[in-house]
Amino acid sequence: MQTMHGIRDLCEGVRKTLKDVALGVGYVSLGLDGEADHAVRMARKGMIAVPSGADRMARPLGEDVVTALERLRDLDEFFEKDLGLRVDVALAAPQATYPPADWAEYDLRRRSRPE
Numbered sequence: 001m002q003t004m005h006g007i008r009d010l011c012e013g014v015r016k017t018l019k020d021v022a023l024g025v026g027y028v029s030l031g032l033d034g035e036a037d038h039a040v041r042m043a044r045k046g047m048i049a050v051p052s053g054a055d056r057m058a059r060p061l062g063e064d065v066v067t068a069l070e071r072l073r074d075l076d077e078f079f080e081k082d083l084g085l086r087v088d089v090a091l092a093a094p095q096a097t098y099p100p101a102d103w104a105e106y107d108l109r110r111r112s113r114p115e
Contacts (some may be wrong), residue, residue: 002096006056010065010104013047037075046079047072051090066091 004061020043027036051069054061061069069087075086100106 002099003058006053008042009049009053009056009066010051010068011053013049013053014068017043017047044078046081047090050083051087052098055089055093056096059093059095061091072088076100 015115020039024036024039024043027033027039050072054065054069057065069091073084076082076087
């Protein structure tokens with residue numbers, strides 16, 4: 001079940017980002033630079049569910065998932081928040097890292113992480 005949630009999260013994250021990029025391109029073509037800048041800024045914020053969706057997925061990850069994550073990693077310079085490193089960590093994890101076995105430890109680590 002967690003794998004299916006992860007797949008859904010990955011797909012939704014990519015879908016939203018592609019929508020923002022497409023809106024940016026559309027706005028540029030219409031000469032609406034302010035709206036284009038906003039759409040691109042939204043897209044660059046990154047995909048909240050990527051690669052966290054992969055964190056839910058059983059290992060080994062499917063070939064298509066690995067290929068998709070590697071392609072997103074190649075776009076790292078476009079996105080904020082070091083997407084490439086987050087993808088590398090997800091790909092290197094030997095097993096699903098979410099949900100955690102110990103929620104208290106998970107919350108503690110999450111709160112102590114720099115934004």
